[in-house]
Amino acid sequence: MFAHALTPILNVSDFSASIRWFEQLGFSKTFDWGEPPVFGGVKSGMCEIFLCEGGQGGRGASPIKMTFGPGGDQTADKGVWMSIWVDDVDEVYKECVALGLDIAWPPTDMEWGVREMHLRHPDGHVFRISRGS
Numbered sequence: 834m835f836a837h838a839l840t841p842i843l844n845v846s847d848f849s850a851s852i853r854w855f856e857q858l859g860f861s862k863t864f865d866w867g868e869p870p871v872f873g874g875v876k877s878g879m880c881e882i883f884l885c886e887g888g889q890g891g892r893g894a895s896p897i898k899m900t901f902g903p904g905g906d907q908t909a910d911k912g913v914w915m916s917i918w919v920d921d922v923d924e925v926y927k928e929c930v931a932l933g934l935d936i937a938w939p940p941t942d943m944e945w946g947v948r949e950m951h952l953r954h955p956d957g958h959v960f961r962i963s964r965g966s
Contacts, residue, residue: 840874840881843913845956848873848886854954855882857932880917894957900937901951910937912958922948922964 845851848871852862855875863881865873871886893911900907919925922940929936929952937959938951949963 838881840883841913841915842883842885842889843954843956843958844888844890844892845884845886845954846892848884851884851954851956854934855884857934858928882915892956892958894935894953894955898937900953900959901941902938905938910953910957910959912954912956914959914961916949916961916963918963918965920964922950922962925962926950 843851848865849869852865852873852875856862858877860875860877860882863874863876872884874881874883876882890913891911895906895909895911897904897906897909899905900910926936926940929950935953935955936950937953938949940948940950942948946966947963948966949961952960952962954960
């Protein structure tokens with residue numbers, strides 16, 4: 834097999850609210866389907882994510898605040914984990930804090946050679962916002 838692209842599909846509890854959440858991060862809605870819409874996509878650069886209200890995978894935010902570190906649990910969230918590669922993790926962090934979004938791990942230089950932070954979607958999907966060294 835030779836894959837041309839990969840588009841993850843996230844199970845969300847509220848399609849419209851999830852579109853708005855991603856728009857805060859600079860994503861744009863690419864399409865929606867249904868009346869009212871329950872499926873669609875968002876895109877930033879060459880990266881696209883499909884959103885499906887109530888299906889196609891699991892979801893569930895953890896009550897545990899941190900994904901890593903003391904008291905953290907990387908297995909507690911029941912959504913999908915994805916890495917998003919950016920130019921400036923610290924700038925994304927500042928924007929997320931200003932928006933009041935759920936930061937599950939602050940920008941940290943990791944031993945595997947990336948600087949990353951974790952951002953939690955309301956449905957328990959975790960985005961590893963990263964930049965390679």
